[in-house]
Structures are given as C-alpha cells and as structure tokens.
Amino acid sequence: MKVFGWRVPMMFSLVVWLVVWEIIGQAGWMFLIPPFTDVLRASFELLGSESFHKSAGVTLSAFASGMGIAIAAGIPLGVLMGRVDAVDRLLGMWVNVFVSAPLTALVPIIMILFGFGQTTIIVTVMLFAIWIIVLDTRAGIRSVNPSLIDMARAFCASRFQLYTRVLILAALPEILAGIRLGLIRGVKGVVIGQLLVAIIGLGELFELYSRNFLMDKFWAVTILLFAFAIAASSLIEMLERRVEYYAGARG
C-alpha cells in the first residue's frame, strides 16, 4: 500500500483501526466499547490471573482432544474415500452435507447425549473440524499422480508401503490445508460449545463478563482467543509452505 508516495506497512491499517477504537472508547459513546487501552490492560491482567489459566487450560485441553480425534479419524477416512469408490459413494454425500451444515444446531443434541461437560465440548470440536479434513484428504489422495502409484507397484511396494511411503506423502499439501481449515473450525466449535454449555472453560468467562457488563474483560478474552486461532493456523501455514514445492513438482 502507498499513501502520498510513502510505503505504508500492512500493520498500519491495524494501528488506524485501533486508534479509531480508542477514540470511540474514550468518548464513551457506547458502553459496549471501552477504550482499547483498557482492553489491553485487562488482557494483561487476565493473562496473569489464576481463573484465566484454569479456564484456558480446560478450553485448550478440550480443543486439543477434539482436534486430535478429528485428525486421527479424518485422515484415514479421507484416504479410504479417496481410494475406494464404494466407500466414497456411501459416505460422500454425508461428508459434503456436514461440511457446510450449520453444526451449531446440533450442539444441544450433543449436550443431551454427552452431558454438560468436557465430553460435549470435545465432541463439538471434533464435529466442527473433521469434515473438512476428510474432504481435503480425499481430494489430495485423488490428485496423486497415477504414475507415482504405478511406480510404487512396479518396484514391488507392499500395500502398506504404497500408503505410507507414497500416497500419504504425496497428498500431504492437501492434508495440511485440511488440518489448517479444521483448526479454524475447531476454534469455532470450542467457543460455541462452551458458550452453549456455559459453565466451563472460557465459555464460563464469556458468560460471566458479558452478564456483568465487564466489557473490557470480555473483549480481552475475545482478542486472546482470536490471537490463539491465528497463531495456530499460521503454524500450520508454515508447515504448508515447507511442503509447497510438492504442488509445483506434481503439476
């Protein structure tokens, strides 16, 4: 971006909006928007507070378990759908429905099935994240160069070797993209799950702060959560960049 011939770094737009936020906050027009500096102060207070550590720990463990299950189940399912037409026809429609369905509507049902606890949150995260991982893995496996498969067979690869030394690695860029998108959906899942269950983790804090109109703390939790989601997805993005040359070499 260039303004009056000056190169302006990308971060600058963020600064502009934060200044606007600060001005609105200081003017006190809306109680929903406290000054950004207050939110920042609240963020640091939160980061040091016991209750935040506990809540974040609960949330993080639910998120990690849910994502773990989604990845561990999603990749094999996607591989299976990519390789076996019968499985693809059997499950393809459902995966496509779930990947675009408003899953939030299902959370109350999950609550009935699994109770008001951590299990519900884990299942919610899994449910939000898994479908895109399945779809992307399937797409990756389908796009593996057929002559690479012929090559593995011609050099007498066992079925296990074909999958572990060729197929999974060749589909890795798509699998990682699926995991990255799954992570973002998983963050959504953990927040929605905890908001609806409302008595554990960061959901409890959200509920507490918004009910008591502690808007600076409310925004602080929100920002920290955003930051986590962005950090997690950039981490995967970095991994993706490392395997990026696959795509070019496959083309």
Add this chain to the structure above:
Amino acid sequence: MSDQVAQAAQSAGSDPIVRVTGISKRYEGGVQALEGVDLDFPEGRLTSLLGPSGCGKTTLLKIIAGLLEPNAGEVQVAGRRVTGPGPERAFVFQDFALLPWATVTRNVAFGLELQGISKAERREKARHYIREVGLTGFEDRYPHELSGGMRQRVGLARAMAVDADVLLMDEPFSAVDEQTRRKFQEDLLHLLSVEKKTVIFVTHSIEEAVYLSSQVVLLSRRPGRVSKIIPTDLGGLESPDAIRRSKRYLDTVEDIWGMLKQYLLEDEIK
C-alpha cells in the same frame, strides 16, 4: 507370424527371456487395445515397440510389467508366468514418476528401500548408479531442481539400482528436448553395453527405435497386433555418428516410415 518371431529371435542370436503369447486387452468401455499379440524378446537385447499412436504399445508394456491384467494370453519372464510386478523387471516412466519430496539419492534407492535393504547398502548402490548415469554432484538435489533430462536419468538409475534383468522403458525420452535426447540415447547404449540388460523400449520415434534397437516390433493400429518384426542390428559401427550416417540405418528408417505411412493414409481415408 511365429516363423518371423523365431527368425527375429535367431537373428538377434539369443534365447527369449520375455515371451508374450496370445495377449488381448480390452479396456472398460469396450476399447480393444490389443488382440492376439505373440512376441519373443531375446535376452540381452533392446527391442523397440513402435506403432501409430493409440496402438497399445504402452498397454503391452504395462502388461509385461504386471501393472495391467490382460483379458487373454500370458506373459512369461525367464520361464515363469507373470501375475504382477516382480523384482526381475524394472520400469522407466514417461513422466519420470519421481518422489518430489525425496532427494536424488533417495529416489534412486527407492526400489531398494521398498525391498528393505539396509541404508548403508542403499546409499552405496545409489551412489554407483548416480555416477553411471552422470549425475554425480546432484545426490542431494530434489527433482524440481533438475531439468527434464536429468530427472529421467534419475528414473533410469532407479531402475538400474534394483538390478532387474529386464528394463521396461515407456517413451522415456519423449518429455526431453531434442539435444538432450540424443546425448541420452548415446549414454543409454553405452550403459547397456556395460550392464547387459534386456530392454523393451516403447517409442513413437522411428529414428530412436532404429538407432537403439536390435529389433523393432511394428504394431498395427488399434486393436494392436504385431504387424512386422524388423531386425535392425547395426552392431559393428562404433561411433554413434557412424551409425546415424550409415546406409543401413537410413534405409531401415525409410522402410519403417513407408510401412507406418500406410496406417496414416488409411486413417485419413477413414
């Protein structure tokens, strides 16, 4: 036809190591790619499969490799019936089929890796064949850092490294530019004179077939049948340039072109 086969085998002066009998292949959807193909491939020689495009040359090669099932007939390699890929055959692919995430060394050693051979031995063998194909210094490069010709050298080294008796090459030089191809052809001939392999070589280039082979098998249009077997041994001429200028080479190229032209004309009338 079988007389001709026997003759060709005799003229090449050795026993067949690969024997194809009555091979027919029909693809799903009803395309008859091959019909009743009988062929013998003499040991230690290079045989080219040549024919109009879509005549089933590659299909036949993949059946010999065990990558495709024929609908009828059988392939025998060294007297044993082929039921799938085997360690006595190695394949060189038209599009190289290299692992993009693996270095040259690991790609060359990939066949050995699949066989469970120890890492030290793999490295040793890979290094040897990397030198044989002239890629010393590129051991730790990745395929996307190499030119097309170099990538195919990796493909060739990989096929050599598993020490198969039969090398199956599917239009290996068609994705390589003209000058590189000539050099590569000369290097291949030199390499084969050292390594003593039986090679079955699919190509659509008449010059390439005549230059490289001991015999050229001409396949007819779809459904592919053996139309003629032409012995082309140009042995005795040492230098590649002498071969390319020799009367015998030029005449054979013209003869084969004459035969192929028939198919093209028939195609146009159709």
